[in-house]
Each structure stands twice: as C-alpha cells, then as structure tokens.
Amino acid sequence: MTGTEFQEVARPGQAIDALSTPRPVIDEGRLARNIERVQAYMDAHGLLFRPHIKTHKIPALAEQQVKAGARGINCQKITEAEVFAAAGFDDILITFNILGSEKHERLAALHARIGGLKVVADSAVTIDGLSAVFAAVKPLPVLVECDTGGGRCGVQTPGEAAELAGRIARAPGLVFGGLLTYPRPGGHEAVQAFLERTLALLEAAGLPCPIISNGGTPSLFEAHLVPAATEHRAGTYIYNDRSMVRAGHCGFEDCAMQILATVVSRPTENRAVIDAGSKALTSDLLGFSDYGHVVDYPEAKITTLSEEHGVLDLSACTARPAIGEKIRIIPNHTCVVSNLFDTMVFHRDGIVTRVEPVAARGLVW
Amino acid sequence: MTGTEFQEVARPGQAIDALSTPRPVIDEGRLARNIERVQAYMDAHGLLFRPHIKTHKIPALAEQQVKAGARGINCQKITEAEVFAAAGFDDILITFNILGSEKHERLAALHARIGGLKVVADSAVTIDGLSAVFAAVKPLPVLVECDTGGGRCGVQTPGEAAELAGRIARAPGLVFGGLLTYPRPGGHEAVQAFLERTLALLEAAGLPCPIISNGGTPSLFEAHLVPAATEHRAGTYIYNDRSMVRAGHCGFEDCAMQILATVVSRPTENRAVIDAGSKALTSDLLGFSDYGHVVDYPEAKITTLSEEHGVLDLSACTARPAIGEKIRIIPNHTCVVSNLFDTMVFHRDGIVTRVEPVAARGLVW
Numbered sequence A, B: 001m002t003g004t005e006f007q008e009v010a011r012p013g014q015a016i017d018a019l020s021t022p023r024p025v026i027d028e029g030r031l032a033r034n035i036e037r038v039q040a041y042m043d044a045h046g047l048l049f050r051p052h053i054k055t056h057k058i059p060a061l062a063e064q065q066v067k068a069g070a071r072g073i074n075c076q077k078i079t080e081a082e083v084f085a086a087a088g089f090d091d092i093l094i095t096f097n098i099l100g101s102e103k104h105e106r107l108a109a110l111h112a113r114i115g116g117l118k119v120v121a122d123s124a125v126t127i128d129g130l131s132a133v134f135a136a137v138k139p140l141p142v143l144v145e146c147d148t149g150g151g152r153c154g155v156q157t158p159g160e161a162a163e164l165a166g167r168i169a170r171a172p173g174l175v176f177g178g179l180l181t182y183p184r185p186g187g188h189e190a191v192q193a194f195l196e197r198t199l200a201l202l203e204a205a206g207l208p209c210p211i212i213s214n215g216g217t218p219s220l221f222e223a224h225l226v227p228a229a230t231e232h233r234a235g236t237y238i239y240n241d242r243s244m245v246r247a248g249h250c251g252f253e254d255c256a257m258q259i260l261a262t263v264v265s266r267p268t269e270n271r272a273v274i275d276a277g278s279k280a281l282t283s284d285l286l287g288f289s290d291y292g293h294v295v296d297y298p299e300a301k302i303t304t305l306s307e308e309h310g311v312l313d314l315s316a317c318t319a320r321p322a323i324g325e326k327i328r329i330i331p332n333h334t335c336v337v338s339n340l341f342d343t344m345v346f347h348r349d350g351i352v353t354r355v356e357p358v359a360a361r362g363l364v365w
Helices: A028-044 A059-067 A078-086 A101-113 A124-134 A158-170 A188-204 A220-225 A242-246 A334-338 B028-044 B059-067 B078-086 B101-113 B124-134 B158-170 B188-204 B220-225 B242-246 B334-338
Strands: A023-027 A048-051 A073-075 A091-097 A116-121 A140-146 A174-181 A211-215 A231-234 A257-268 A271-274 A301-305 A310-313 A326-330 A343-348 A351-357 B023-027 B048-051 B073-075 B091-097 B116-121 B140-146 B174-181 B211-215 B231-234 B257-268 B271-274 B301-305 B310-313 B326-330 B343-348 B351-357
Touching: A023 A028, A028 A048, A028 A059, A028 A220, A028 A343, A048 A073, A059 A073, A059 A078, A059 A351, A073 A078, A078 A091, A078 A101, A091 A140, A091 B257, A101 A116, A101 A124, A116 A124, A124 A140, A124 A158, A124 A174, A140 A158, A140 A188, A158 A174, A158 A188, A174 A188, A188 A211, A188 A220, A220 A231, A257 A334, A257 B091, B023 B028, B028 B048, B028 B059, B028 B220, B028 B343, B048 B073, B059 B073, B059 B078, B059 B351, B073 B078, B078 B091, B078 B101, B091 B140, B101 B116, B101 B124, B116 B124, B124 B140, B124 B158, B124 B174, B140 B158, B140 B188, B158 B174, B158 B188, B174 B188, B188 B211, B188 B220, B220 B231, B257 B334
Parallel strands: A023 A343, A048 A231, A073 A091, A091 A116, A116 A140, A140 A174, A174 A211, A211 A231, B023 B343, B048 B231, B073 B091, B091 B116, B116 B140, B140 B174, B174 B211, B211 B231
Antiparallel strands: A023 A257, A257 A271, A257 A326, A271 A310, A301 A310, A343 A351, B023 B257, B257 B271, B257 B326, B271 B310, B301 B310, B343 B351
C-alpha cells in the first residue's frame, strides 16, 4: 500500500479554491518569469547556468529550465540524479562528497548510463574512494569543492585546492573537472580572490580547469562580479520564497509558491489556528521570527507550529480572518516545502493547469 | 513516474551498517518495550489508551499497539484515517476541526465505510458545517475540544464547552461524543479542574458524556492525575526522541529511532559535515540549540543544517569522527522525521527485520 489511492489529485480546469488544504500551489506565470529573468541575466553576462533541481525535484520543470537556455542540471544526491537521468537528462553535476560502497555502486551504475556525470570532492579520502571504483569503469570528472566563506564543505585554501586537483588528475579512473564553491551571500569578492589564486596555482602546475562553478540564489544577480566563474548554479529562484524577498533577490509578487491553508479555529480574539503546521510549512525559520508571510493578513504572525496546526497571533491585525476562510502563505523556504508533498499543483489565475509528481522526493540517497 | 523504482530498499537479514545514509532506523526491542510500558501504565490506572498514529503513519505498528491493549486510534487528518480504515481499523478519532465541502465529502465517505469514526469541534461554525452534511447520512459523534492551557485550538471556558455540547446534541446528524483536550505538559491540575467544571454543567443539562479524552506524551505518566479522563492519547512514546528525554518521559536508551548519517567532510579541526540535513533531521528545534543528539559523539553540536548537509561543531569533543565514519543521531522530534521518508527500516541488534511503507505520509488532507 503506497497511499497513492488516497491522494486527492487536482484536475486541470479545477479552481484552486476548491482544493483541500493545506496545499502548496505554483503560479505558472511567476514560474515562467522567474526562469526567463535569471536565464536572461546569465546570457547577458556570458555565464552558463546550471539549475539546482533540489528545489522542485520535478523533471518537467528542469525541461523548462533547459529549454530556456540552462546547460545541464545540479543534483544534491544520487537518487535525485537517477530520477533525472531516467527522465533524459545527461549533464548532471552532483555537488556532494560521495563516500561508502553502497553509494559508489549506485554512482558507478549511473555513470555507465549517462555521458555527463560529474561529482565533487574536498578530501583525499573522497578522491581515493572514487578512484578505487572508477579505475575499472570509465573515468569520472571530479571538481574540487572550495570553502570561500560559506562554512560548510570545501577545502580552506587555494593551496589545498590545487593539491587535491593534482591528486584527482593523477588518480586512476578520475579526471580533474574543475572548481566549485557555494559561497556565503554577498561573498563575491572572497570567491573571486580564492578562485584567482587557485587558478594561478593550477596554471603553474599545468592543470587545465574546465569548469569553475559558483552558486546560490540569494546573491545570484552578483554572479557577474565573479568573472573567474564559467557557470552559476541556483535552485530557489524558480519558486522564490520569503527568504529570497528579504535577501533582495525578488519581491513577494515573484514568489511562485503559495501554501493554501484554512482557518479552522478562532479560540480567542487574537488567536487563529490554521491547518498548515510543520508538516506543510516546515520549521525552517532561516532567521525569521515566525513561519511564513501571510499574504492576505500581512500583520499576522505564524508564531507556533505543531505538526498539523499553525497558530497565528492576530494582535497587530486590523482585519481578522473568520473560521473557514482560506488564506495564502509564502513560506520561509520553498525547497523544504516541496520535499513534503508527493504531488505539486500548478495554476494560472487560480485555475489548475497541471499536477506534477515530485518525482525525486522521499528517496533515500 | 513515482520514484519508487529508484528507492534503495533494505532487505531483512541485511546489516543496517550496509545501508546508504541518511537513514532513520527503528530498534524493534525498544519499540516493543515502549509499547508495553505505556500500555501497562494505562492498564494499571484503568485508562483506555488511544495511540496517535501521526508519529509512525504505519498500519503494522498500530496493529502492535492495539494487540498490546490499545482501544482505537487517533488520526490528525482525513487521509491518515482513510489509510488506516483501509488497513482494517474501525475506531478512529480525528482530532481536528473539519471544515469545507472538499473535506466534508471525504469525511462522509469514510463515515459510511467504518463504524467508529469520531471528530472534534470547537466552534459553532464547525458544528453547523458537519450537521449540514451528516443530517442526510448516519449520525456522527463529535467531541468538544477544550483549551486547558495548551494554547492551540479549543473553547476557553467550561461554559463554552457545555454550550457547544448542547449545540452538537441538538444538531441533526450529530451525536455529542464527549470532551477532548491537548494540554500543556505538566498541566494536569488545570485539565482536571476544567473537565470537572464542564462535567458538572453537562450533568445539570442532562447531557451524558461518553468519552473524556486527555492527551500528550511528555507528561503521559501523569495521566492518572486526571481522574476525570476516560482515555489518553499519545503518539511520540512509540519511538521517543530527544525532546521526550528532556521532558523526563524516557532515557536515550528508550529512543527507538536513530538516524544513521555519514561524515562526508572534515574541512577544519573543529568542523565535520554529515549527509543528514533538514531533509532528514528537519529543522525542529523544540527549544534545543542544535538539531539532534549525536549518540557516538555526545559533545558534538549539530549547529547548522542545509537541505542535505549538517554541520557539526566538534570543539568540545575529545574524540573526533573521521571522514567516511557513520554516526547515529537521536532526532529532536521523531514525528516530523517519519514524515520525510517513504519507507521505514526496522532492525534487531543491527540486522534488518522488516521494511514498512510509511503509508499515510505525503498525502494532502
């Protein structure tokens, strides 16, 4: 039993107002504008663009992105790449250190199926592990991940980056694929400096660097300030969310995803309870003090979430919602909302256009 | 394409160490002990016990709970109830105000299929909406939800509770089913006082009150301090988690769910990065300052999550994990972790015993 037979599936032509809540819906017009706007910027600056599909996990959307001009896609785990490879995508960069025999086995099978698989590494352990597997298969391109201030994975210095690049180039079964970074927002000067210094070391070592991949949505429109990069990766821009509005990347009118919710209780004058909790909005605060922007009552604060309830503080509101009323919420973080739902409903002016399975969600690595 | 064909499915007899990470796994021995311990307590105090299935969403686990002595189950939304009704459960209480024609339609269809469906209401709007639907069908029992300090849904006073009870009793198609509360942890005195006063009003009005339902895991072992209650509802106790350890409900050795993760990067002396991020652990902090308890390195702090990465601060650690090492994490909140995975792996002493579909996850209401 998979539960699929119990799923309320929206039908094209249906009004989204008639859908059961809580329910994320995607505005087709905003979606298309977000895709066009970012691709036009990349084209204007001669940057290749590689969308990160972790935001939507839907092959049909990646097709829209590629049709608009994107070159290849970015996945975060092997199962995502498997789903997209099966849907016909060939140029796939997995931006993760892949370790362990159970993952190596699947990665090798995927590499045998498509021509353009690439991964990253930030340690000798990761490189040596990949080399042991791919020596016996076709060579796998590996990029060196650099920490240019993001504070997550990545080598800490240009010297380490050049050293690992050499290790990859010498490793049987591997090809040095280039450099990759996921910077902190606004960190373009640090990125450019790190890349320039690393490229000088690579040149001195006689190591060509085919791809130089920069990333992130929040400061996407500063990508041209990193001239060393050959490509940019971004995911969230396709839907946008409250955190991207705060970052100055877009306005609320560019947020393609809204979550429809119903007011189910008004226990006190200042309290409303909706049917969207942490299993619809997620608990991602991302520095906000509440769990989403209520489009229809912008002064309302979603102060507390339990799993299927959201509690709203209405004390700052002039108008207040009634029991049974449907409201629209722009989530703090759209990528984690996508990850909760088996299907995504799309609409134009409130009329359902299509329902897409969120094909790559719910899968273990 | 549902993605199912890309799922790595564990096999009984396999070692959990051989599974790809991140991966929640459930210890069969701890699971069985948690079920027995709570049921024995309820039996000793003459309380009926109604497990909340939102924690696991797996019919086979509810069968274990009922076999141990539970009477009926608790669901939080209609799609959960539909999945469990299809699996043979008949006594189902949905603890939610159900509003809107799209939900009423499904609720009526479900009520036609099983004998023991019950719901709650905390407003005249909810009651009148249900009455309009069920007048033409068989009568539906409705309990009045009371806010005894939990600050979520529920009427605020015993007077309001009695008034709504009367409204339900008079409404065509509805039957007054009793009272329900989801109290704040440790709030047993307030619960008992609220229930006593309400029961006195109901008695004066000549309204019998068949079910008096109290709930919650954190102070579950104080359930006997609410003698007015006829039943108790709880979900989290079956798996337990870090928040239940903090609440004093259990110890770490009672946490049946652990998340297996791999250390994929050690960029600096004090930083480790694992492959479990917010799409495995969720962002639920529940008052903690980090995102889970690392069993193998208890001094490590999971300070930051991105979607597929968790960043650990190792500065307080004496021993430190190596790249490639697998670690075990007890999540802050188990119920939201369940909700992220299509399948759940069970084991005894590290050997897989069974893999259960998380049948009721991913479904819209």
